[in-house]
Amino acid sequence: xxxxxxxxxxVSVSEGALVLLRCNYSSSVPPYLFWYxxxxxxxxxxxLKYTSAATLVKGINGFEAEFKKSETSFHLTKPSAHMSDxxxxxxxxxxxxxxLIFGKGTTLSVSS
Amino acid sequence: DSGVTxxxxxxxxxxxxxxxxxxxxxxxxxxxxxYQQSLDQGLQFLIQYYNGEERAKGNILERFSxxxxxxxxxxxxxxxxxxxxxxxxxxxxxxxTGSLYEQYFGPGTRLTVT
Numbered sequence: 001x002x003x004x005x006x007x008x009x010x011v012s013v014s015e016g017a018l019v020l021l022r023c024n025y026s027s028s029v030p031p032y033l034f035w036y037x038x039x040x041x042x043x044x045x046x047x048l049k050y051t052s053a054a055t056l057v058k059g060i061n062g063f064e065a066e067f068k069k070s071e072t073s074f075h076l077t078k079p080s081a082h083m084s085d086x087x088x089x090x091x092x093x094x095x096x097x098x099x100l101i102f103g104k105g106t107t108l109s110v111s112s
Numbered sequence: 113d114s115g116v117t118x119x120x121x122x123x124x125x126x127x128x129x130x131x132x133x134x135x136x137x138x139x140x141x142x143x144x145x146x147y148q149q150s151l152d153q154g155l156q157f158l159i160q161y162y163n164g165e166e167r168a169k170g171n172i173l174e175r176f177s178x179x180x181x182x183x184x185x186x187x188x189x190x191x192x193x194x195x196x197x198x199x200x201x202x203x204x205x206x207x208x209t210g211s212l213y214e215q216y217f218g219p220g221t222r223l224t225v226t
Contacts, residue, residue: 032211032212041219042219043116043202043217043220044217045114046214094211099157099160099168100145100215102155102156105154105155
């Protein structure tokens with residue numbers, strides 16, 4: 001069965017530091033990949049998506065992710081963390097259908 | 113604001129009861145999806161409707177059912193509620209059906225079963 005693994009349920013960084021949130025998928029066929037962010041008491045918002053065009057995908061709020069087929073990874077990065085980035089981040093995959101399969105989520109904490 | 117609305121925001125009910133969650137998609141969106149978010153199961157896809165027809169089914173229990181009405185709003189019905197049904201239920205909508213269509217999520221309905 002297709003699945004998504006997010007390494008690290010909790011990541012803590014200092015303001016201004018690099019943010020790296022890890023996501024690996026299991027698949028023998030190319031998937032569509034997504035990163036969503038969830039702020040407290042809110043729904044999910046799409047940060048970026050990979051749909052087999054460019055392997056480096058730029059999203060909103062300065063985030064980007066790189067699709068690496070050889071590593072089956074789609075890690076999310078941001079060069080410099082901001083306090084407002086503190087939230088829960090979900091990696092999701094979709095395979096030619098419509099349902100999103102989500103990872104367990106990573107909570108990002110940013111300290112000043 | 114995603115444009116997707118869900119009511120009610122919070123719902124507290126007792127075991128064995130039945131509840132209905134409502135979702136209004138973004139204007140023009142034909143697809144509606146329902147997801148359940150719980151601490152132990154994470155975010156799980158339940159069911160999708162497209163233009164009134166059931167399109168895909170995920171891990172939806174037989175006690176749960178959904179429908180999409182001609183005006184495209186959708187309702188998720190949960191019956192014979194158990195403590196384990198306590199969760200955040202999200203609705204999402206998209207313009208079409210397929211992975212290329214972005215899903216816009218509503219703020220969710222928090223269901224507490226006591």
